[in-house]
Amino acid sequence: MxxxxxxxxxxxxxxxxxxxxxxxxxxxxxxxxxxxxxxxxxxxxxxxxxxxxxxxxxxxxxxxxxxxxxxxxxxxxxxxxxxxxxxxxxxxxxxxxxxxxxxxxxxxxxxxxxxxxxxxxxxxxxxxxxxxxxxxxxxxxxxxxxxxxxxxxxxxxxxxxxxxxxxxxxxxxxxxxxxxxxxxxxxxxxxxxxxxxxxxxxxxxxxxxxxxxxxxxxxxxxxxxxxxxxxxxxxxxxxIGETNLFPVTIDRVDGETALARTAEGVEMHLPSAGRKPGEQVTAILRPADFNLGPTGIPGTVTRAVYLGSDLYLFVQPQAGGPEIRVISRDGAGFDEGAAVHLAHDPARVHVLEAA
Ligand SMILES: Nc1ncnc2c1ncn2[C@@H]1O[C@H](COP(=O)(O)OP(=O)(O)O)[C@@H](O)[C@H]1O
Ligand SMILES: [Mg+2]
Missing domain, CATH: 3.40.50.300 (P-loop containing nucleotide triphosphate hydrolases)
Structure with a gap:
């Protein structure tokens, strides 16, 4: 061009x-x-x-x-x-x-x-x-x-x-x-x-x-x-936009995905490509990349804000560390104090090399 x-x-x-x-x-x-x-x-x-x-x-x-x-x-x-x-x-x-x-x-x-x-x-x-x-x-x-x-x-x-x-x-x-x-x-x-x-x-x-x-x-x-x-x-x-940053250490690599953990113990799954156990990276997930479900990061809703059809949640992980921001399409009743699990697709995680 x-x-x-x-x-x-x-x-x-x-x-x-x-x-x-x-x-x-x-x-x-x-x-x-x-x-x-x-x-x-x-x-x-x-x-x-x-x-x-x-x-x-x-x-x-x-x-x-x-x-x-x-x-x-x-x-x-x-x-x-x-x-x-x-x-x-x-x-x-x-x-x-x-x-x-x-x-x-x-x-x-x-x-x-x-x-x-x-x-x-x-x-x-x-x-x-x-x-x-x-x-x-x-x-x-x-x-x-x-x-x-x-x-x-x-x-x-x-x-x-x-x-x-x-x-x-x-x-x-x-x-x-x-x-x-x-x-x-x-x-x-x-x-x-x-x-x-x-x-x-x-x-x-x-x-x-x-x-x-x-x-x-x-x-x-x-x-x-x-x-x-x-x-x-x-x-x-x-x-650029709302984001969740997780400084993590790679724990182990299982085929396509790697298990990683924050210092507080929040567990994440990321693409394993090029990752080695012990490596420190930053995992990035946008609020819309989390799904509320039966499995995933356990936490408690600290604040729920209705944005039209979306529900905006602040979730305190049980393990500790900063609150996670989540946007959920299914606006079912998640009020303050509700216990939730935040699941995510490992492929949606963007990894920055530096922790
Ligand atoms: N004529 C000038 N004299 C001195 N400093 C200037 C002048 N024009 C711009 N600056 C400084 O240069 C920097 C960039 O300014 P600018 O291009 O207007 O930023 P932006 O448009 O991204 O807000 C700022 O720190 C500003 O104070
Ligand atoms: Mg300007």
Whole structure:
């Protein structure tokens, strides 16, 4: 696959007010395909915005290279890059109509009125706002304003759209609706999106690939499924979704599975591939990977929370150690104080080499 965007060893260090050095980008390597939806995910301050600003040209790199369609991107000033950005604050001009907001870049570029109007109408149509051009931003809902910002950002037909936490100001329902709309729009436009969020659920829902960042570097790049099922390390495992981590020692290997035990004595079964008795590893199981049944880890329910059709349980293992989080589909009456057994399929256990 040839990539639209190729970033190699990108570095950017800031001098902090205290006089220290802060590596906001600490050697970033990233490829983005021509019609790919890539999400940058990571805690606040990990360098997501700095990376987007470097791509759009509003920030320079200290070193490293960026190419778009094979051409050096860093040689171009921001307005010459076939890239546009959608911000969280939509930055719409309140005194201008929707149509003028959307067509403003074309107006500044001296595009004639007739051509401009046609392109504005096309962009509004694409985001589902046909016929709304005469309104002012204040006469629109939050979701509609978001769409105006989108229409404005795609009017110049960029090859790459950068979206910096565009949904974080919206309420939950609208946000979920916009997640689907954005994904559909990206597909219809056939261009690449680099979307920034610190919300792991949003990243899992929308992305072709997720880039997990931390302190200026990339911890892991993968499909939502790879990142969720096969996190490379504890940071990724804990950042992406609810998880149970068990530091265990392998006790014995029986064919396909191995028996392992935590320091407290909680017993787990894991895939035996490559495991040896005495080895220390971390076993990872998601809350939905446990089944409540007659066998398995014995424990007591300390808290039961109803989440619609699911039941969310905190279970204190009888042997001791941290509580185990469990999501159960069969919402039968498991109340606080109930004795349960937590069974799991050994094949569902993801094993990290380090304990
Ligand atoms: N212009 C700047 N001057 C000094 N420090 C900056 C500047 N821009 C960003 N930083 C610092 O770089 C780090 C990464 O910031 P940013 O890319 O905005 O993170 P994110 O978008 O992931 O929250 C943060 O510690 C931030 O304080
Ligand atoms: Mg940011």
């Amino acid at each position: 040839t990539h639209l965007l190729e970033i190699r060893n990108a570095r950017r260090t800031f001098i902090t007010p205290e006089g220290g050095h802060l590596a906001a980008l600490d050697g970033i390597n990233l490829d983005v395909g021509a019609n790919e939806f890539v999400t940058l995910l990571g805690p606040s301050g990990c360098g997501k915005t700095t990376l987007l600003r470097a791509i759009s040209g509003f920030e320079t790199l200290d070193s490293g290279t960026m190419t778009l369609g094979g051409a050096d991107l860093t040689a171009l000033p921001p307005f010459r890059r076939p890239v546009n950005t959608v911000f969280q604050s939509y930055a719409l001009f309140g005194h201008m109509t929707v149509a003028r907001n959307v067509g403003y870049a074309l107006e500044v570029a001296g595009v004639g009125k007739a051509s401009r109007e046609a392109q504005v109408a096309e962009a509004l149509e694409k985001v589902g706002l046909a016929g709304m051009g005469a309104r002012r931003p204040s006469q629109l809902s939050g979701g509609q304003r978001q769409r105006v910002a989108l229409a404005r950002s795609i009017i110049a037909k960029p090859r790459l759209l950068l979206l910096d936490e565009p949904l974080s100001a919206l309420d939950r329902n609208l946000r979920q609706q916009m997640q689907l709309e954005l994904k559909t729009l990206q597909h219809a436009l056939g261009i690449a999106f680099i979307f920034v969020t610190h919300d792991q659920e949003e990243a899992l829902t929308m992305s072709d690939r997720i880039v997990v960042m931390r302190s200026g570097h990339i911890e892991q790049i993968g499909t939502p499924r790879e990142i969720y099922r096969h996190p490379k390390n504890r940071f990724v495992a804990e950042f």
